Amino acid sequence: MTVYDYDVIVVGAGPAGTTAARYAAAGGAKVLVLEKDRDVGYPVRCGEAVSHEGVSQFIAPDPKWIASTVTKFRLVAPNGSSVLPKLDGGGYVLERRIFDYELAKLAANAGAEVITKAYVYDLLREDGVVTGVRALIKDQKKDIRGRIIIAADGVESRVGKWAGMDTTCHIRDMESCAQMTLSGIEVEEDVLDFYFGDNVSPGGYLWVFPKGKDTANVGLGLSVDQAKKKPAIRFLHEFVERKFPKAAMLTHIAGGVPCAKTNPEIVKGNVILVGDAAHQVNPVSGGGIISGMIGGMIGGQVAAETVQSGDLRHLREYDKRWHKRLGWRHDIFYNIRNAIGGFDDRTYNNICDSALKLPEEKRTLGGIFRAALWNQPSMILDVAKVFVA
Amino acid sequence: MPQPHLMIHIVPGKCDYCGCCVGVCPEDAIELMESKIAIIEERCTNCRKCVWACPWEVIEFHKEGVAGMPVHTPQILNEPVEFK
Ligand SMILES: Cc1cc2nc3c(=O)[nH]c(=O)nc-3n(C[C@H](O)[C@H](O)[C@H](O)COP(=O)(O)OP(=O)(O)OC[C@H]3O[C@@H](n4cnc5c(N)ncnc54)[C@H](O)[C@@H]3O)c2cc1C
Ligand code: SF4
Ligand code: SF4
Numbered sequence: 001m002t003v004y005d006y007d008v009i010v011v012g013a014g015p016a017g018t019t020a021a022r023y024a025a026a027g028g029a030k031v032l033v034l035e036k037d038r039d040v041g042y043p044v045r046c047g048e049a050v051s052h053e054g055v056s057q058f059i060a061p062d063p064k065w066i067a068s069t070v071t072k073f074r075l076v077a078p079n080g081s082s083v084l085p086k087l088d089g090g091g092y093v094l095e096r097r098i099f100d101y102e103l104a105k106l107a108a109n110a111g112a113e114v115i116t117k118a119y120v121y122d123l124l125r126e127d128g129v130v131t132g133v134r135a136l137i138k139d140q141k142k143d144i145r146g147r148i149i150i151a152a153d154g155v156e157s158r159v160g161k162w163a164g165m166d167t168t169c170h171i172r173d174m175e176s177c178a179q180m181t182l183s184g185i186e187v188e189e190d191v192l193d194f195y196f197g198d199n200v201s202p203g204g205y206l207w208v209f210p211k212g213k214d215t216a217n218v219g220l221g222l223s224v225d226q227a228k229k230k231p232a233i234r235f236l237h238e239f240v241e242r243k244f245p246k247a248a249m250l251t252h253i254a255g256g257v258p259c260a261k262t263n264p265e266i267v268k269g270n271v272i273l274v275g276d277a278a279h280q281v282n283p284v285s286g287g288g289i290i291s292g293m294i295g296g297m298i299g300g301q302v303a304a305e306t307v308q309s310g311d312l313r314h315l316r317e318y319d320k321r322w323h324k325r326l327g328w329r330h331d332i333f334y335n336i337r338n339a340i341g342g343f344d345d346r347t348y349n350n351i352c353d354s355a356l357k358l359p360e361e362k363r364t365l366g367g368i369f370r371a372a373l374w375n376q377p378s379m380i381l382d383v384a385k386v387f388v389a
Numbered sequence: 390m391p392q393p394h395l396m397i398h399i400v401p402g403k404c405d406y407c408g409c410c411v412g413v414c415p416e417d418a419i420e421l422m423e424s425k426i427a428i429i430e431e432r433c434t435n436c437r438k439c440v441w442a443c444p445w446e447v448i449e450f451h452k453e454g455v456a457g458m459p460v461h462t463p464q465i466l467n468e469p470v471e472f473k
Contacts (some may be wrong), residue, residue, distance in 0.1 A: 037423050045407055119422050121465045136465055156408025161417045168415045176409055176444045224413060224442045232444040254444040256409025 002131050002145060006032045007307040008300075009133055009146035010112075011120045011159050013040045015289050016275020017152030018103040018114075019058065019296035020303070024150070025110035027304020032144065033107065034118040034135055041100030045255035046289070047179065047209050047217050048094040049192055054290035055092065058297070059106065065099040066092045067211035071190045075368070077352035078197030078345040085355075085363040087192070093209045093217070094289075103293075123149065123162045123271075130163060130270055148303045148315070149271045152296060155256045157277035165265040169279065171224035173260035175204060175286055178232040179219025180240060182247035187216045196348045200239055202226045203341040218244070221257055221286055223341060259283040261334045262327045267319050270312055274299040280322070283330060283337040291326055298322050395430040396451050397439065401461040403447040410439035410448060425463040 008024045010017045013035035025031045037043075048067070055061065070091045076082040104114055117138050124132035124143050132145035151159035160167040187193075193208035200206040204222035211217065220235055233254070240247065258279045266273045274280065275292030282291055302318040343351075355368045404426050411419045418432035419439060440448045451458075 117423070119465070121420075139464070154408060156411035156421050158411065158417055169412045171413050171438050171441060174409065174413050174442055176442050178444045224438070227444070228441040231446045233446060254405040254407040254409060256407060256412050256442065256444070258412055 002126065004145045004147050005132070006030050006144065006146040008032070008148045008150060008303050009034065009144060010150045010152055011133065012036075012152035012154055012275075012277070013100070013104055013114060013116070014152060014154055014275060014292070015100060015103055016277070016280070016292035016296040017150070018100070018107045018112075019293040020150045020152055020274050020300035021107040021112040021114075022103070022110045023297050023300030024304045025107060025112040025300075027301055027308070029148075029304045029307045031107070031112035032146065033104070033112055033114040034120055034133065034137075034144075035114065035116045036119040038117050039097075040104045040114065040116060041097040043253060044096045044251070045177075045179075045253050046094075046096055047207050047219055048096050048211075049091060049207075049209050049287070050094060050289050051087075051089060051091045053089045057290075058293055059102065061092065062102070065095045065102060067095045067215075068093040068189050068209075070192050070210070073192040073194060075352065075355070076193065076195045077348045078199060079349045079352075081349070081352050081356070083352055083355040083363060083368070084191070085368060088364055091192070093192075093211055095211075120153070120159065123159065133159075147270060147307060150296075150299055150303060151271060151273045151277045152275050152292075153277050155258055155276045157273065160263070160265075160268075160271065160273045160277060163268050163271035165263065165268050165271075165273065167263050167273065167277065167279070169256075169258040169260055171228075173258060173279075173283070174224045175221035175257040175259050176224050176227040176232050177219055177221040177255040177257060178236040179217055179251075179253050179255065180236065180247075180249050181211070181215065181251040182218050182240065182244055183215045183250050184246060184248045185214060185216060185244045187213065189213050195239075196343075197345045199345075201232075201235055203343070206235070206239060215250070221255075223259075257281055257286045257288060259286055259334075259337060261331050262322065266322065267315050270315065272299050272303065272315060272318050278322075280326070280330070283334040284340065291330070294326055295322055298325065394435075395428065395433055395455050396435045396453075397428050397433055397437070398449045398451055398455040398458050399426055399428065399461060400447045400449060401459050403445065404461070405445055405447075407444070409442045409444060413438045413442045420463045420466055422463045422465070425461060427460060427462045427466055429466065
C-alpha cells in the first residue's frame with residue numbers, strides 16, 4: 001500500500017493552479033502546491049486585462065490589485081482610424097503580482113499548503129503507476145506522494161508530457177509575445193487600446209493597457225508562423241520608438257500564449273491539466289486568466305470528489321464539465337482566430353470603416369465582429385453561436 | 390559537453406525564462422527553471438521550432454554544431470537523480 005503525503009499535488013502557482021488548489025481543499029482534499037519561482041505572482045508575464053464579470057466569480061474586486069478600471073476599448077486600424085466601443089460590463093487591468101498572491105491566499109485559507117522555490121523535474125512512478133512528483137525544493141531533491149496530480153505549469157508545461165499526454169503547442173497556434181511596462185507616458189485610464197496591422201503585429205495585435213494615467217503595459221503577440229520572419233521584440237521596439245519615445249521602461253518580458261483549442265487530452269490516469277498547460281486560453285483574445293481559473297476550479301472540484309469517492313474514473317468528469325462550460329466556445333473561437341489570422345491591412349481598415357458606420361449602441365465587440373465577418377458567410381453561424389450564447 | 394550534432398544554442402544570460410520555446414518543443418528537450426535553461430541534447434532533433442518561437446531572439450541555430458560554446462545548464466541536469 002502506498003502511503004500518500006497528499007491527496008492532490010498541484011504543480012504551478014499561477015491563477016489556474018491556486019484556484020484548483022482552493023477548490024480541491026474546499027472539497028476536503030489535502031492539497032500541496034509547488035511553485036518553481038521564488039515568489040507567487042512574479043515575474044508578471046501578462047497584459048493583465050480581465051472582465052469584471054469574469055474575475056468577480058472568484059474574488060470580490062479590490063483596489064489593492066486593480067491598477068485601472070476600464071469601460072471602453074479602442075480598435076486602431078492600420079490606417080490610423082479607430083473605433084471606441086463600450087466594454088460590456090467593464091473590466092480591470094490588474095496588478096498581477098498582488099492578484100496572484102491573493103489567489104494563493106484564498107487557496108491557503110481553504111487549507112492548501114504552498115511551497116515556492118520548488119521545481120518539479122519529473123513524475124514519481126512506482127510499479128509503473130504515477131504516485132507523486134519529484135521536486136527540487138530549495139535545492140534539495142525530494143519525492144512527494146500524491147493521489148492526484150494537477151499540472152498547472154503554464155505555457156512551459158511538461159508534466160502532462162511526462163504523464164503521456166501530447167501537450168506540444170503547434171507553432172501556428174503559439175503566440176510569441178513581448179511586453180514592456182512603460183511609465184512617463186500619456187494614456188487614457190479607462191480605455192484598452194488594440195492596434196492591428198502588418199506594421200505592429202501581422203495576424204495578431206498590439207495592446208496598450210493602462211495602469212493609471214501615466215503607465216501602461218505595452219505588448220504584442222503574433223503566431224510563431226509570423227514571428228519566424230520577424231520576432232515580437234523587434235515589432236515592440238519599433239512601436240515604442242514611434243509612439244512613446246520618451247518612456248521609462250519599468251519591466252520588459254517575453255512570453256508565450258497557447259492560442260489553440262483545448263488540448264485533446266486533459267485527463268490521463270491520475271493526472272489532469274488546467275490553465276495554459278491544458279491550452280485553456282481564449283484563442284481569439286489570448287486571454288487565459290479567467291478561463292484558466294475556470295478550468296482550475298472545475299479540476300479542483302472534480303479532484304476532491306474523486307478523492308472522496310475513491311474511484312479514479314470519476315476524474316474524467318473534469319474533461320466533460322470543462323467542455324460543457326467553456327471548451328465548446330474555445331473551439332468556435334479557434335475557428336474565428338484562424339479567419340482573423342488571414343486579415344490584411346485593407347481588411348482591418350474596412351472593418352474599422354464599417355464599425356464606424358454602426359449606430360453607437362451597436363458598437364460592441366459582438367456588433368463589430370458581425371460587421372467584420374459578414375463577407376465570410378461560413379463564419380456567421382459560428383459567430384452567432386458565440387455571441388448569442 | 391555538447392556533442393557536435395547539437396545545433397541549437399541558447400545564448401547564456403540573454404534568456405527571460407518565459408517558456409515559449411518549451412511550449413512548442415515536440416521532443417520535451419528543454420529544461421527550464423526559475424533562472425536556468427538548457428537544451429537536453431540527447432532529445433533535440435534540431436527542428437528549430439524553439440528558435441522561431443523565442444520572442445527575444447536568444448536561441449541560435451548553428452549548422453556546424455555548437456560544441457564548445459558556453460552553455461547554461463540547469464542544476465537538475467548536472468546531477469544524477471538519487472532515489473530515496
Ligand atoms: C505577454 C502576455 C500577455 C497576456 N495578457 C493577458 C491578458 O491581458 N489577460 C488575460 O486574461 N491573459 C493574458 N495572458 C495569458 C495569461 O497570462 C495566462 O493565460 C495565465 O497566466 C495562465 O495561468 P496559468 O495558471 O495556467 O499559468 P501561469 O500563470 O503561467 O502559471 C504557471 C506557473 O507554473 C510554474 N511552473 C512551471 N513549471 C513548473 C515546474 N516544473 N515546477 C514547479 N512550478 C512550475 C511557473 O513558474 C508559473 O508560476 C497573457 C500572456 C502573456 C504571455
Ligand atoms: S530544436 Fe526542436 S527539438 Fe531541439 S530544443 Fe528546439 S524545439 Fe526542441
Ligand atoms: S523563448 Fe526565448 S526567452 Fe523564452 S525561455 Fe525560451 S529562450 Fe528564453
